[in-house]
Structure formats: structure tokens, C-alpha cells
Amino acid sequence: MSRNLKRLAGLSAAAIAIAWSGTAAAQEGGGGSDTDTKNFAVVGNVPAMCVGGTLAGTGATFDMGVLIDVNTGLLRNDLAAPPKILSGSFCSARSTITVAATPMAAQTFTATPPAGFSRTVNYTATAAGWTETPASYVTGAGSNPAAVQTRGTAFSGDITVSVGSFSTGGGATQRLVADTNYQGNVTVTLAVAS
């Protein structure tokens, strides 16, 4: 009997101890105070995008004028044209700039020219200002490893497109067939890099 009472007393003490610790926990974890704070996040996103800008100045054509030295019939060695400026170009993320070009070719004389003649003029097209190394493309070349350049950051700025280093298709000794319209095309592409 006495042993049972002692055990009961022991249990009661344990129960009280548990009750006290429960109360303390409730006061620390769930109690209010005179100040409350709540917060919430605000999120959004901006997609990676590129805009090529617009050509400023005198239109979209490099006008090279007369291509040959009329005394020799060979390609002039002083062909030049002012560069074109693509203004308002930007990419909001890492990007690549790619330049591609087609040779200037006679548009009316489309048949295969006779021996000693050519109907194409090759050149180098360059897009500078976007990357440290300008993107350049040589028409008629077997490969153009410099045609694609990568920029690691977002960028906004002008792209200067220029043409130069003209050469006659088939070799410098070839003469160009007469045509009122030799025409080529330069394409500059900005793209988000993966």
C-alpha cells in the first residue's frame, strides 16, 4: 500500500512537470505581442531578347559605283564605301552576332561567263562594335570561322557594318562581264546565346 502511494505521488510529480513545460512552450511559440510582422515576395522576369536596330543615314545599300578600271577591264583596286550604322541594337542577355554575305553578282548576265571573264566580285563584310573581335565573313571562302562572335553580357550599342577587300571571282586576272547591276547582300544577325 505504501509502495503504491509513493508510486502515485511520483507519477503526479511527473505529470506536473510535464504540464509546466507545456505551458512554457506555448508561451514562447504561439504567444502574441504588441507588434506583428508579415511579408510576401514580389517576383517577375525579363526574357532574353535581341533587337537588331535600324540603319541610320543613307539607306540600306552600299553603292560601289563602277566596279572596273575602264582602262583595263579589271576590278578597281580602290573600291570603297562608307560603313553603315545599325543603331538601337541591343540584347538583354548573352548573345552572338553573325554576319553572312553573298558575292556581288551580275543580275542580268546570269549565264556562265566565257573564259577570262567573271560575273562575281567577292568581298569581306565586317560587323564591328558588338564584340571585341568583329564578326567578319569573306564571300567565296571555303569557311568563315570568324563569322560568329559571342558576347558574354547584355549589350546596347551601334553596330558598324562595312565592306572591303574586294576581289574578282575566279582570280584577279579575270575581267568582269558588263552588267548594269551587280548585287550582293550582307546579313547581320543578333541572337540570344544559350
Place this chain on the structure above:
Amino acid sequence: MKRLALTLLATMALPGIAHAQATDTASADVGVAGSVAKLCMLGTPTPAPVDLGQMANTSGTRVGKIAAISDRTVTLPGSFCNFAGSAITVTATALVADDASPVEPGFAKAVNYTAAVTNWAPGPAAVTTNATAAGGSPTNSATGPTQPAPKVADLDVTLSNFTAPSDNLLTAGAYSGLVVVKLGPVASGGD
């Protein structure tokens, strides 16, 4: 055993008789006291988080710049303080691109906005963030007018006036900001 029991009863009865003889009625006042602690509680912000979605124009004359973003409202329902003299403090952090790389010229990697908490005091608690293009100093804080009485209300937090620093082009990426609403006594309402 029986004799012992009788003796005990007699002993216990005697004090009782003596007491009844002093007076036939007794009364006493017993105070009942308690206290109510000062308490402020804010409801759970709903809806949260606020997702502004895509924030830049992808075409038109403002391509790449911040688009017109409609106002957003978050409610903290059933917010209350049980005492007079409370105020709201709102702390807003601009949306900043999570990307840690430096910002390029002409670009911004932050979106500022105004956060206004209404329906507590006579005027709103409003703050406008003023982050730099690079995302620096994105956090601002302001305390609204005092509420002179205990009050329970649904608080509205309105987010508006979304702008990019210098209206620059926005750098691509995920952006995140934070709004913190604090309700408490005026003395500790600001921080």
C-alpha cells in the same frame, strides 16, 4: 476503534460551534483581477507571392524597356490591434535580378515600385523603392499615420508605379523583391 472515532468527532465539532456563536452572517469582498496584454496581429497576406510575370516590352517603340504593369493588391485579412495608438510600417525592396553579374551601360537590373498599405489609419503607409540601375540600395521604409483606437480591419497592400531606373533596358533574368508589413505601437512602429 469506535472510542477513538467518537473522540475525534467531538474535537472537530467544538471549533465549529464556537465560530457560529460570534455572528450569524459574514460577508467579505473578493477582488477578481486580470489583465489583457497589448496585442497586434496581421492576417496572412493573400494572394502571395505576387508574380508580375514578364515585365519588359517585346515589341514596339519601347521594346526591351519596362512594360505597363498593372497595380497588384494583397490583402491581410482580420488584422487588428487591441489598443489605441498603433501604426503600420511598410518596408519594400525593389525587384532585383537574381543574377549577380554587373550591369551593362544602358541597362538596369532592378524594378522599383510603390507599396501602400491602406485601411488602417486615416492615411496610407506608403513607400517607393529607389534602387539603382545596378540594383543597389533597393530597400526603403515608411511609417503611416497613427490609428487612435483599437481596430480590426482587412489591410490592403497595393503595389503600383513600376519603373526601371532611368527607364533603362531591362537585363534578362528572374527578378525578386520583398514587402514587409509591420503593425505595432507608435513608439516602436518605425525602425
